Amino acid sequence: MQLRGPVVAVDEPRTVQTSNGQSDLAEVTVRPDDGRADPVTVTLWGKWTETADVLAPGMELLVIDAQEKEFKGEIQYSTGRDSMVVVEPDFLVDVTDIRSWVQCPRMYYLNKLAGLPLAYPVVKGTIVHEVFGDLLRGRDLDESVDERVAEAGLELGLLDRDAASVAEEVRQNASAIEGWLNQGTLTEEDQWRSEQTLVSETYGLKGRADAVRRGSPVELKTGKNTNREPRFQDKVQAACYALMLGEGEAHATEQATHASAAPDTGTLLYTKNAAVERTEETGDLSPAKDFSIGPGFLKYVVRTRNEIAAMEADMSVPTGYEADAKCEYCFEQDTCMAVSGRLEQESKAGQVGRAIPDEEQDYFKRFYRAIETERRAVHREYAKLWRQNADERAEDDRALIGLEPLDERELDGGRWELRAAGTGAVSKIREGDVVLASDGHPIRGKAELARVKQLGEEIVVTTDEPLDLRRLDVYPSEIGVDRMLTALHDALLKQPAEQKDVLFDRRDPEFRADDTTYIDNNEAQNEAVSLAVRAEDFALVHGPPGTGKTYTLARTVRALVEQGERVLLTAFTNRAVDNALEALREQGFDDFLRVGTETGVHQDMQEFRLKERGDPSAISTELREASVVAATTASCGSTVMREQEFDVAIVDEAGQITEPGALAAINLAERFVLVGDHQQLPPVVQAEDEMDGDDTADLGSSLFERLIEAHPEASVMLDRQYRMAQRIQAFASREFYDGQLRPATGEVAAQRLTDLPGVSLDALPAHLQDSVAFVDPDGRARGNTNPDEADAVVETIESFRAAGVEADEIGVIAPYRAQVAEINKRAPDGVTVDTVDRFQGSSKEVIVVSFVATGSLDGPIFEDYRRINVALTRAKKSLVLVGDADALSTDSVYGRMVEWAR
Numbered sequence: 058m059q060l061r062g063p064v065v066a067v068d069e070p071r072t073v074q075t076s077n078g079q080s081d082l083a084e085v086t087v088r089p090d091d092g093r094a095d096p097v098t099v100t101l102w103g104k105w106t107e108t109a110d111v112l113a114p115g116m117e118l119l120v121i122d123a124q125e126k127e128f129k130g131e132i133q134y135s136t137g138r139d140s141m142v143v144v145e146p147d148f149l150v151d152v153t154d155i156r157s158w159v160q161c162p163r164m165y166y167l168n169k170l171a172g173l174p175l176a177y178p179v180v181k182g183t184i185v186h187e188v189f190g191d192l193l194r195g196r197d198l199d200e201s202v203d204e205r206v207a208e209a210g211l212e213l214g215l216l217d218r219d220a221a222s223v224a225e226e227v228r229q230n231a232s233a234i235e236g237w238l239n240q241g242t243l244t245e246e247d248q249w250r251s252e253q254t255l256v257s258e259t260y261g262l263k264g265r266a267d268a269v270r271r272g273s274p275v276e277l278k279t280g281k282n283t284n285r286e287p288r289f290q291d292k293v294q295a296a297c298y299a300l301m302l303g304e305g306e307a308h309a310t311e312q313a314t315h316a317s318a319a320p321d322t323g324t325l326l327y328t329k330n331a332a333v334e335r336t337e338e339t340g341d342l343s344p345a346k347d348f349s350i351g352p353g354f355l356k357y358v359v360r361t362r363n364e365i366a367a368m369e370a371d372m373s374v375p376t377g378y379e380a381d382a383k384c385e386y387c388f389e390q391d392t393c394m395a396v397s398g399r400l401e402q403e404s405k406a407g408q409v410g411r412a413i414p415d416e417e418q419d420y421f422k423r424f425y426r427a428i429e430t431e432r433r434a435v436h437r438e439y440a441k442l443w444r445q446n447a448d449e450r451a452e453d454d455r456a457l458i459g460l461e462p463l464d465e466r467e468l469d470g471g472r473w474e475l476r477a478a479g480t481g482a483v484s485k486i487r488e489g490d491v492v493l494a495s496d497g498h499p500i501r502g503k504a505e506l507a508r509v510k511q512l513g514e515e516i517v518v519t520t521d522e523p524l525d526l527r528r529l530d531v532y533p534s535e536i537g538v539d540r541m542l543t544a545l546h547d548a549l550l551k552q553p554a555e556q557k558d559v560l561f562d563r564r565d566p567e568f569r570a571d572d573t574t575y576i577d578n579n580e581a582q583n584e585a586v587s588l589a590v591r592a593e594d595f596a597l598v599h600g601p602p603g604t605g606k607t608y609t610l611a612r613t614v615r616a617l618v619e620q621g622e623r624v625l626l627t628a629f630t631n632r633a634v635d636n637a638l639e640a641l642r643e644q645g646f647d648d649f650l651r652v653g654t655e656t657g658v659h660q661d662m663q664e665f666r667l668k669e670r671g672d673p674s675a676i677s678t679e680l681r682e683a684s685v686v687a688a689t690t691a692s693c694g695s696t697v698m699r700e701q702e703f704d705v706a707i708v709d710e711a712g713q714i715t716e717p718g719a720l721a722a723i724n725l726a727e728r729f730v731l732v733g734d735h736q737q738l739p740p741v742v743q744a745e746d747e748m749d750g751d752d753t754a755d756l757g758s759s760l761f762e763r764l765i766e767a768h769p770e771a772s773v774m775l776d777r778q779y780r781m782a783q784r785i786q787a788f789a790s791r792e793f794y795d796g797q798l799r800p801a802t803g804e805v806a807a808q809r810l811t812d813l814p815g816v817s818l819d820a821l822p823a824h825l826q827d828s829v830a831f832v833d834p835d836g837r838a839r840g841n842t843n844p845d846e847a848d849a850v851v852e853t854i855e856s857f858r859a860a861g862v863e864a865d866e867i868g869v870i871a872p873y874r875a876q877v878a879e880i881n882k883r884a885p886d887g888v889t890v891d892t893v894d895r896f897q898g899s900s901k902e903v904i905v906v907s908f909v910a911t912g913s914l915d916g917p918i919f920e921d922y923r924r925i926n927v928a929l930t931r932a933k934k935s936l937v938l939v940g941d942a943d944a945l946s947t948d949s950v951y952g953r954m955v956e957w958a959r
């Protein structure tokens with residue numbers, strides 16, 4: 058039987074005398090049935106007491122194959138011979154993390170903190186792995202090596218490597234693989250497959266096995282190993298995959314016990330063994346080393362995984378004393394000592410260097426906590442893959458279900474293209490995304506990581522192996538949180554102290570004197586460009602809706618380039634990055650380089666995109682020498698971008714970016730300019746509910762907001778807007794901008810619908826003739842929808858259409874996705890219906906807002922008053938609010954809004 062629930066108490070392990078001699082035990086009290094049942098005691102025997110050592114109340118415990126016994130009328134539970142004990146099973150520990158943890162827990166921590174560096178052995182290792190996969194899929198060796206080396210062109214170039222010598226080295230490694238494969242093993246019956254993504258809902262593991270042969274894991278290592286046995290940490294890694302493969306097998310054959318279905322051997326392939334000189338090296342030079350995986354080893358692996366899960370649950374920092382690793386033989390010793398010294402962490406290796414100041418220590422701890430809390434929210438997303446059923450996933454917009462497989466086709470290079478008929482349903486999945494494709498269940502069925510090529514009536518994805526395409530699931534990613542952590546590390550431990558001074562309020566930002574005029578028709582914009590150009594540390598540009606932020610930003614880039622500065626241009630979204638480039642182009646400047654993926658970058662900017670494939674020296678020179686590099690803040694944390702240096706970083710949409718997210722960009726430059734509006738959308742934090750006040754404040758508010766409050770003298774507010782008619786902007790100006798926002802020109806202020814060709818006001822019903830209108834359909838909210846409101850919205854749209862307004866000039870904003878779907882069902886083609894978040898940064902001639910709520914409000918409908926500011930400032934000529942006036946009037950802000958609109 059399985060016992061699962063939160064831990065209530067953990068007793069100290071003790072030793073008792075049993076009929077089989079002495080044995081250790083620890084008693085743990087849990088509330089089974091996910092905490093719904095009364096507490097019971099479970100006795101963990103033998104080595105499982107090591108897991109009891111790391112357990113704490115509140116953690117989730119799973120005992121697989123627990124024994125149940127009645128003793129004096131009370132049911133008692135204990136571990137038996139086949140039991141497995143899993144701590145926090147919903148927290149998926151990465152297999153490569155377990156591998157570094159067994160070497161030294163501190164190494165695990167350092168890797169997590171500092172991220173992957175751009176280093177030749179890492180890049181070469183990746184190429185060899187890819188070639189391995191290609192060979193397994195039957196590709197020609199030379200073709201594969203040339204192709205994979207070319208794909209790594211940018212990284213190799215930045216490392217000053219040339220393609221020919223890398224290809225030679227890769228070929229030497231690959232010959233070990235080829236030799237081994239050619240021993241007659243690669244046949245159909247052998248059931249080979251490469252790169253299998255594995256997720257275990259039982260043992261809380263995730264990872265990607267290099268290859269699987271006859272159900273057993275094969276791991277590739279690009280180093281050498283002249284011992285007969287594989288390295289211990291490599292065996293641990295292979296055993297993790299064995300455990301997960303066993304679980305998959307058990308699901309497929311509906312066996313109850315997973316561990317017994319696990320393969321009992323694993324293979325390690327040390328490719329460098331094939332390249333060493335046999336005359337100089339002694340020992341076992343065969344690349345392939347098999348080992349047997351017994352039940353005891355699998356349990357050891359699970360206990361090790363438990364140590365990580367428990368440490369992550371209480372967010373403690375490992376010291377290195379947990380392992381008997383010898384620091385003096387460790388390559389990481391210097392880094393370990395430096396990090397320990399600077400962050401004042403206890404460490405087995407010791408400490409060197411001076412500790413960073415207290416306020417920075419504090420900052421590190423606060424943000425570390427907040428980021429790790431956010432990581433746990435990502436892990437809850439993973440758990441939804443098996444905790445929610447298909448309908449719930451679809452309802453949550455996280456899956457496309459009920460697809461009908463159409464056909465599959467093998468592509469050049471051995472990958473597959475799968476097609477299925479869609480159902481018309483929508484989800485968060487977008488073209489270009491990497492998702493989990495499955496034949497029905499993303500974890501328990503056959504599943505593959507897939508890249509989405511096309512969505513719509515026909516759905517097309519590419520995968521490593523074919524399968525019946527029946528379902529696509531969002532596959533959560535930790536890359537965002539990983540990068541935030543690395544940015545935090547880089548900001549505090551790599552940046553010079555003088556640069557940090559202004560961030561920690563030890564010094565005020567400084568400005569040079571200069572009175573050049575950059576923009577002659579808008580004083581605030583001119584002042585903003587000037588401030589940015591004169592800044593020795595940073596400048597802040599506050600741009601309310603439609604005030605020409607993008608225009609000003611583009612002018613700033615040009616001014617900086619004219620001074621010979623190298624500029625990094627970034628924004629939170631790809632769209633804003635491309636908009637800024639478009640504005641630059643309109644101003645006659647196109648000497649920029651766009652860094653981003655093919656699917657992320659707008660069609661119009663593809664010609665400026667840096668291609669990562671090709672001749673190393675040519676591509677890397679292109680990047681190194683570009684005077685303007687444009688990328689999203691998320692990609693500023695990539696290994697490639699982390700190698701770049703700039704004079705100035707300009708960050709657009711800065712109000713929407715978490716503080717560590719912004720650090721990723723400003724770490725790369727000596728000075729920075731933040732452009733944004735903290736009265737519009739704040740950073741999106743998934744773990745909002747879990748974070749206590751302080752943590753949310755840390756991730757939920759932007760660096761822009763913190764600095765503009767601390768240093769108003771380093772900011773300029775753009776106060777003239779080029780978008781809205783006077784009447785439309787009045788409420789937002791008063792409510793959110795102290796009445797300072799004004800139309801830039803008389804034309805902007807006085808614009809009317811009749812300015813649009815073919816539109817006649819007379820054709821509109823009287824209540825829609827004013828540029829701001831309020832419609833109360835007296836509807837009733839049902840959950841997150843309000844069908845009567847949806848009807849009123851559609852009727853309003855029809856009136857505007859009848860008066861001659863084009864469908865694509867009309868936008869509808871609703872607070873919930875359910876209401877968006879409700880309206881979309883009935884709205885005419887061409888009208889954009891969406892949530893506020895998707896409307897930020899855009900505008901329409903006519904905007905209709907649906908508020909949904911009826912009765913009395915228990916909080917701002919759009920989550921946050923900043924969202925209503927965004928919703929009300931998208932319209933140029935006509936804004937119609939559709940809502941329940943009585944309900945809205947129960948809130949003071951909405952009450953004033955109704956007064957204004959009626």
Ligand SMILES: Nc1ncnc2c1ncn2[C@@H]1O[C@H](COP(=O)(O)OP(=O)(O)OP(=O)(O)O)[C@@H](O)[C@H]1O
Pocket residue numbers: 576578579582600601602603604605606607608609779897898899900
């Ligand atoms: N100084 C100016 N002179 C003339 N036109 C301007 C000026 N500044 C901005 N504009 C025009 O006003 C419009 C809005 O500008 P822009 O797109 O830069 O606004 P924004 O603040 O970035 O908008 P959003 O609120 O959507 O981010 C554009 O058409 C732009 O060309």
